[in-house]
Amino acid sequence: MTEFSLADANPEALAEREAIAAEPGLWDTLQDVFFGRPSTMIALVVVLLFIVIAVFAPWIAPADPLRQSFLQINKLPTWSHWLGTDQYGRDVLSRLIYGSRNSLIFGLLSPVFAAICGTILGVTAGYFGGVVDRVISRVIDMLMAFPELLLAILIAAALGGSFWNIVVVLTVAFTPGFARVSRASTLAVKQEPYVEAAVAAGVRTHVIIFRHVVPNILAPIVVLMTLWSASSIRIEATLSFLGIGTQPPNPSWGNIIRDGLTNMFATQWPIVSGGLAITIVVLAISIIGDAVRDVLDPETDQ
Amino acid sequence: MSKPLLEIRNLAVEFGPLKRPLRVVHNVTLAVGVGESVGVVGESGSGKSITALSVLRLVPVPPARISGEIVFAGRDLLKLPLNQMPDIRGKEIGMIFQEPMSSLNPVMTIGDQIEEALLLHENWPATERRRRVIELLKLVGMPDPEGRLRAYPDQFSGGMRQRVVAAIAMACNPKLLIADEPTTALDVTIQAQVLELMLDIRRRFNSAILLISHDLGVVAEICERVVVMYAGHIMEDADTRSLFHNPRHPYTQGLLKSVPTLTETRHRLYQIQGTVPPPGTIRQGCPFRPRCPVAMDRCAVEMPPLLAHGPTHRAACWATAPEVGA
Amino acid sequence: MAKYLLFRLLDAVPTVFLVLTLVFVAMRILPGDPALAVLGASADGGQLEILRQKMGLNDPLWLQYLHFLSDAVRLDFGRSLMNDVPISRLIANNLPYTIYLTLTSVVMGLIMGIPLGVYAATQRNKPPDSILRIYSLIGYAIPDFYLGAVLLVVFSLNLGWFPINGEGVGFWDGLHHIFLPALTLAMLKSAFLGRLTRTSLLEVLGRDFIRTARAKGAREGRVIYRHGLRNALLPLSTGIGISILSTLSGSVAIELVFNRPGIGHLLIDAITERDYPVIQAGVMMFAFFVILVNLAMDVVYVFVDPRVRIKS
Numbered sequence: 019m020t021e022f023s024l025a026d027a028n029p030e031a032l033a034e035r036e037a038i039a040a041e042p043g044l045w046d047t048l049q050d051v052f053f054g055r056p057s058t059m060i061a062l063v064v065v066l067l068f069i070v071i072a073v074f075a076p077w078i079a080p081a082d083p084l085r086q087s088f089l090q091i092n093k094l095p096t097w098s099h100w101l102g103t104d105q106y107g108r109d110v111l112s113r114l115i116y117g118s119r120n121s122l123i124f125g126l127l128s129p130v131f132a133a134i135c136g137t138i139l140g141v142t143a144g145y146f147g148g149v150v151d152r153v154i155s156r157v158i159d160m161l162m163a164f165p166e167l168l169l170a171i172l173i174a175a176a177l178g179g180s181f182w183n184i185v186v187v188l189t190v191a192f193t194p195g196f197a198r199v200s201r202a203s204t205l206a207v208k209q210e211p212y213v214e215a216a217v218a219a220g221v222r223t224h225v226i227i228f229r230h231v232v233p234n235i236l237a238p239i240v241v242l243m244t245l246w247s248a249s250s251i252r253i254e255a256t257l258s259f260l261g262i263g264t265q266p267p268n269p270s271w272g273n274i275i276r277d278g279l280t281n282m283f284a285t286q287w288p289i290v291s292g293g294l295a296i297t298i299v300v301l302a303i304s305i306i307g308d309a310v311r312d313v314l315d316p317e318t319d320q
Numbered sequence: 321m322s323k324p325l326l327e328i329r330n331l332a333v334e335f336g337p338l339k340r341p342l343r344v345v346h347n348v349t350l351a352v353g354v355g356e357s358v359g360v361v362g363e364s365g366s367g368k369s370i371t372a373l374s375v376l377r378l379v380p381v382p383p384a385r386i387s388g389e390i391v392f393a394g395r396d397l398l399k400l401p402l403n404q405m406p407d408i409r410g411k412e413i414g415m416i417f418q419e420p421m422s423s424l425n426p427v428m429t430i431g432d433q434i435e436e437a438l439l440l441h442e443n444w445p446a447t448e449r450r451r452r453v454i455e456l457l458k459l460v461g462m463p464d465p466e467g468r469l470r471a472y473p474d475q476f477s478g479g480m481r482q483r484v485v486a487a488i489a490m491a492c493n494p495k496l497l498i499a500d501e502p503t504t505a506l507d508v509t510i511q512a513q514v515l516e517l518m519l520d521i522r523r524r525f526n527s528a529i530l531l532i533s534h535d536l537g538v539v540a541e542i543c544e545r546v547v548v549m550y551a552g553h554i555m556e557d558a559d560t561r562s563l564f565h566n567p568r569h570p571y572t573q574g575l576l577k578s579v580p581t582l583t584e585t586r587h588r589l590y591q592i593q594g595t596v597p598p599p600g601t602i603r604q605g606c607p608f609r610p611r612c613p614v615a616m617d618r619c620a621v622e623m624p625p626l627l628a629h630g631p632t633h634r635a636a637c638w639a640t641a642p643e644v645g646a
Numbered sequence: 647m648a649k650y651l652l653f654r655l656l657d658a659v660p661t662v663f664l665v666l667t668l669v670f671v672a673m674r675i676l677p678g679d680p681a682l683a684v685l686g687a688s689a690d691g692g693q694l695e696i697l698r699q700k701m702g703l704n705d706p707l708w709l710q711y712l713h714f715l716s717d718a719v720r721l722d723f724g725r726s727l728m729n730d731v732p733i734s735r736l737i738a739n740n741l742p743y744t745i746y747l748t749l750t751s752v753v754m755g756l757i758m759g760i761p762l763g764v765y766a767a768t769q770r771n772k773p774p775d776s777i778l779r780i781y782s783l784i785g786y787a788i789p790d791f792y793l794g795a796v797l798l799v800v801f802s803l804n805l806g807w808f809p810i811n812g813e814g815v816g817f818w819d820g821l822h823h824i825f826l827p828a829l830t831l832a833m834l835k836s837a838f839l840g841r842l843t844r845t846s847l848l849e850v851l852g853r854d855f856i857r858t859a860r861a862k863g864a865r866e867g868r869v870i871y872r873h874g875l876r877n878a879l880l881p882l883s884t885g886i887g888i889s890i891l892s893t894l895s896g897s898v899a900i901e902l903v904f905n906r907p908g909i910g911h912l913l914i915d916a917i918t919e920r921d922y923p924v925i926q927a928g929v930m931m932f933a934f935f936v937i938l939v940n941l942a943m944d945v946v947y948v949f950v951d952p953r954v955r956i957k958s
Contacts, residue, residue, distance in 0.1 A: 376860075376861055378857060378860055378861060403865075406860075406863040406864065406865045407863065408863070409860065409861050409862065409863040410861060410862040410863030410864075411863055414861075415858075415861040417854060417857065417858060417861075419854050422853060422854035422855060423854045423855055423857070423858045424855050424858065425855045425858075425859065425873050425876075425877065426855070426877065426951075426952070426953060427876055427877055427879075427880075427950075427951065427952055428873075428876070436859075436862060436864065437862045437863065440862060440863045440864060440868075441863055472952040472953070474952070474953050485858065488858065488862055489861075
């Protein structure tokens with residue numbers, strides 16, 4: 019059961035073996051990560067399927083997700099309602115399919131917004147330093163002390179739920195993460211001789227930032243974006259479950275479960291299927307996120 | 321000659337796939353007598369550290385594959401069940417490591433860390449253990465031992481930490497002390513103190529010492545016999561005097577020439593051409609051949625065995641082989 | 647050490663101030679007219695005026711801000727708009743449940759997660775390790791309220807082993823009521839803590855002093871627990887801090903699923919009823935919690951890591 023690596027037996031041997039092993043190229047890693055692991059392939063298929071369903075929801079959904087029918091209340095799965103109906107007689111499968119649009123939009127939109135805001139803040143703080151840095155860092159540190167979900171709940175509590183409010187909530191919740199990463203990367207890049215040389219040569223600040231700093235911090239930002247995309251789907255679902263996200267009657271995976279819970283004595287299908295949808299999609303995106311991280315940012319291990 | 325305390329026979333250590341193994345130690349055979357001190361010298365990657373760690377079976381198997389015999393006090397340690405090794409480690413064989421800065425547990429007081437060795441091997445009451453810890457700290461030259469018991473490693477300098485590591489290794493009066501580059505990470509003045517400490521330990525307890533070092537000077541100071549290793553092979557094995565005055569292997573000769581001395585005035589230090597080949601790159605013949613000034617055709621095909629140059633001197637070289645031995 | 651703690655305490659003051667300011671901005675300025683937000687667009691002018699008077703909205707903004715700050719510092723949150731109860735009493739009634747649930751969950755999560763992580767670390771790259779990896783991936787993906795709902799449906803609704811909602815009376819009944827909600831949060835935390843334990847333990851087991859311990863003759867169990875885990879506690883204690891906070895945020899939804907009293911439930915109810923002062927108080931309570939836990943973690947760190955102690 020002894021478990022340690024060659025390195026602690028003989029650091030020299032390891033150093034030598036590392037020297038022998040040629041550095042694998044990006045393409046090799048990419049192939050390895052995406053085609054070498056079946057889990058990543060499956061995750062990729064799941065996410066593509068999810069995107070197709072979300073985009074083509076009106077053509078795929080068997081029924082109108084908002085149409086209530088008092089004759090069809092609390093039906094268990096049948097051929098016409100694969101996942102049954104809820105307490106208003108709405109087709110659960112159709113609500114689930116339309117709900118995926120919500121998740122997709124928030125999953126894509128908020129990480130992008132947060133990445134933009136966070137990178138601007140982080141690069142500004144890291145590049146200019148001084149008072150700017152201290153103020154920004156202080157706010158980032160304070161926000162980072164909050165778990166994203168709690169931050170989202172608190173902001174949503176203050177603002178109330180509407181489409182754009184949720185976007186704002188998720189953006190604010192994720193911005194500190196991006197800001198911290200891009201600030202750290204900027205500080206590191208700033209130390210590089212070629213950047214110092216460019217500064218010394220009088221190259222304009224915005225040119226330096228866009229030519230040298232931004233390309234170098236792109237990798238961790240992309241990694242964070244994929245990981246946050248999974249988080250934002252989960253958090254949006256939680257907010258909708260709490261009633262401060264997507265507002266009924268519009269379907270969202272979170273409020274399908276919310277409605278399902280108040281109706282659990284009659285049918286449990288909405289709860290089970292809504293939750294499975296969230297879990298599967300979030301799982302798939304985070305597996306892809308891990309793969310992306312392995313490709314772009316191989317140094318960080320878990 | 322009486323039976324040696326430690327006898328390593330045909331030790332081989334390899335890593336990597338079975339089909340293309342990466343052999344880092346080849347057929348190493350060496351012996352350490354009771355109370356004797358033997359030095360193993362070589363550059364980084366010569367396999368000397370792995371050899372030392374193999375004695376305590378601290379090389380993880382797998383990924384390593386180890387063959388040969390390591391007979392200590394009559395028992396082949398390599399055949400012993402792994403769960404019996406803890407009874408030998410620290411009790412009969414103590415070990416000092418290269419990095420004093422990282423060899424101590426940062427969240428345990430040094431008193432507790434030394435005491436742990438006693439706790440594991442001696443059935444003593446707490447007061448007795450404490451007394452012994454203080455005695456050990458005095459022995460390794462720690463100022464104010466009583467006051468330092470509750471200090472943490474981070475409160476000590478590298479030299480002081482190495483003394484603590486030595487105290488741990490010495491706690492149970494082991495018959496053999498293995499020191500893997502004990503002075504490498506230390507300042508020169510501290511190096512001398514640690515070496516003095518080892519000599520002192522040896523004088524007092526008659527412990528045998530297996531000293532691993534890349535520094536010929538360090539070895540010369542402490543050891544009676546020296547084993548020179550290169551790329552996992554033993555190249556030369558001789559008593560210290562004979563090795564320094566009459567080196568028989570071109571590698572040893574090169575090593576000795578590259579040590580700066582005060583008595584000779586040379587304009588440039590001698591340098592052995594080339595670098596140590598990575599393990600696995602030379603699969604046939606003598607591994608030193610590409611860098612050897614006196615290499616012959618035979619060296620490319622056949623690794624020379626250790627050939628005797630007198631009763632206490634052996635070298636693995638075709639070029640300098642004595643007429644009879646070849 | 648006392649100096650370090652004092653410094654750390656003083657350092658939290660601007661953070662508290664900043665949080666309060668953000669809450670003020672979010673609650674009083676962003677909605678435009680909070681009174682309108684409370685009553686809705688259909689409210690008539692008279693009602694709005696009364697409410698504005700009551701909430702102090704007619705004062706200049708800076709005076710409102712000062713009032714807000716001094717109220718917050720004195721922990722005077724005003725009265726609920728819905729039932730005119732002092733909010734401090736509402737909080738006092740609900741807070742113990744949230745703390746109880748959070749702590750129980752974290753302790754359960756630790757009890758489940760740490761052995762899991764240790765075991766996976768000792769079985770690196772073998773089946774138990776892969777199982778932990780899958781467990782932690784799913785633990786990350788599955789939303790807490792969904793897991794809670796499933797457990798509720800299976801164990802309370804269908805099997806009837808546990809009560810469906812409420813908080814119970816007395817210790818044992820309370821335990822019976824808290825088990826499922828706490829288990830929900832604990833399972834998710836154990837996925838995270840197990841993974842964290844594995845990673846940090848493996849990192850520690852690769853360090854030199856582990857070899858020293860082995861060379862001393864320590865057996866594997868002692869090496870792992872006494873030397874390995876003890877050092878892995880340093881990164882782990884940060885992880886526990888994160889766990890407490892994420893459990894706290896999870897408790898909001900879980901209190902709703904299991905219909906338990908608590909600050910989260912109070913907050914969500916207040917949002918549904920647009921009870922502004924209660925929302926404000928709830929938000930501040932959570933924010934204070936976060937600051938407090940972070941502060942506590944720093945203090946814990948001093949005790950876990952002698953190096954911090956030495957330097958300060």
